[in-house]
Amino acid sequence: MARNPLRDGIAVVGVGSTPYGRDLARTELSLGLEAAINAVRDAGIGLQEIDGICGSAMDPMAGGAGFLALQGALGVERATWVMNGWLGSCFVHAAEAVFSGLCDVALVVQVYTRGPGMSRSAAQDPFRRRAAELKRGPVGRGDFARRWLHSAEVYAAWAARYMHDFGASKDVFGRLAVNNRTHASTNPNALQRTPITMDDYHASRMVWEPLRLLDMDYPADCAEALIITTAERARDLRARPVYVEAMSLGGTRVGEFYENSLGWTENAAWVAMDGAWRRSSLTVDDLDLFFPYDGFTLNAVALTEAAGFCGPGEASELFESSWDAERNILRLRGRTLVSTNGGGLSQGRAGGFNFYAEAVRQLRGTEGDRQVPGARTALVCPGGSFFHEPAVVILRAD
Structure with a gap:
């Protein structure tokens, strides 16, 4: 350790x-x-x-x-x-x-x-x-070389590569979208609360092949x-404290240009996850809650694999075997709930900072009808992406 x-x-x-x-x-x-x-x-x-x-x-x-x-x-x-x-x-x-x-x-x-x-x-x-x-x-006006810009096209290229390299279908992305919307339906502070099905996901507008509208987080104020x-x-304050078990920031030599990325498992998500797990007394099997950044569903797939819930390219099989068909949500390895607030896809885009807020409230046990029973541990992965500066924070409550 x-x-x-x-x-x-x-x-x-x-x-x-x-x-x-x-x-x-x-x-x-x-x-x-x-x-x-x-x-x-x-x-x-x-x-x-x-x-x-x-x-x-x-x-x-x-x-x-x-x-x-x-x-x-x-x-x-x-x-x-x-x-x-x-x-x-x-x-x-x-x-x-x-x-x-x-x-x-x-x-x-x-x-x-x-x-x-x-x-x-x-x-x-x-x-x-x-x-x-x-x-x-x-800065950058009239000079493209001085601007730092990224949008769906970069993530779409990586999504297509992921599907090609690992033989995955779009269902691996769609299950995340459905899961997040189901959880958002019980969150009174979520913007997108109407439950969706996999058919709804596949019918949503194509924005940049293979990414659809429901693959992208929902802009909000x-x-x-x-x-x-x-x-x-x-110890002297009234609220139940939530402790930092371990944390890490990930960085690789990508710089400003995502095309400089190395292979799927050499991106920054794997670096950050490794840094956090090596400093933690917990393992992935101890997690009650998981909040992978979902600016694009692709990000959440990468973070799921980097976290160790499955091997590289195995998220499709993991999500299928972890699917709670009765509730239309994921229970990774039969246990860990994912994005119980709806994430950026359905609560709204907050750079992943809403993950911290949801994790703290759930670990305190204050969420009433939407409380996850016995929640004591959470893996929070907000901000950045699997390319640059992903934060990985493991939180726990007594």
Whole structure:
């Protein structure tokens, strides 16, 4: 087992969310503030106890320095650690900051809004277009070589390669879409709550062969926030703490260009998973909950295999043998539930940060009719993809 001095020393003690919507007509800062205040109240702490802030881009005039706008709006007087957040990795960075002593109580906020490139209606909204221009700044304008862009075509190419190399059908992707929609149907904060069948999946519009509309996450306006502190401080707070068992970030030499990727098992998902498992006392057989990033269903397939639920190229057989036909959901190896909030595919796109929120709530045992009985362990894989910077975090409750 690799060295892991932070095991059980760091805990999530507060969680806050906003409603998810297609057009909430709100600024990113207002969404971030709502989620942050909800998390602070949930933790039962005072605002001035926060001395670490990681915020996503909530102020387009600040060049993406979301923590600046957030700290000022909250009225937090002093912070000894601040950082710009991005996707799932901001959780890892905040946990590192608390463990290292750079701060004692970290607030992490992730905000997402539908950008002009995410839907036709957003592209026609002048407010959203202007906000996107301010955040993007002059970098790359008129010079394609200086822009970092990726969209469905890259993932479609990899999906086609996966199907070719491993003899998989589109059903391997479709089962994930159906599973997530089934779970979303019981989540009051999910945008897509109408259950679907495999026939519905195969009938959905083709966007970029072989990926269909239901293979892609659902753009939303939303925000999520967490409070992270030491296990010692957590014992004095009212909420049941959820502990960080192990975590890792993955990186390979892909750089900005996904065509530089090596083979299927040499991508960053395998690197991140290996880093987390080598630092954990748990194994894949101990998992109650699994939250694989699902910006595209392909990502979730890659993370499922990288996690060790099955071997490379074996997700089709795993999903078929793990299918609960009565409920229309996956139970990996007959046990582990997948994306109980509906994931990005059905709750809405939040860069995977909604996985943290759902995992914490489930491990606390607070979810009523939709609570997973006896849930104590979760593997959370938000943000990035299997190409760049996937975060892998193993959480557990006493």
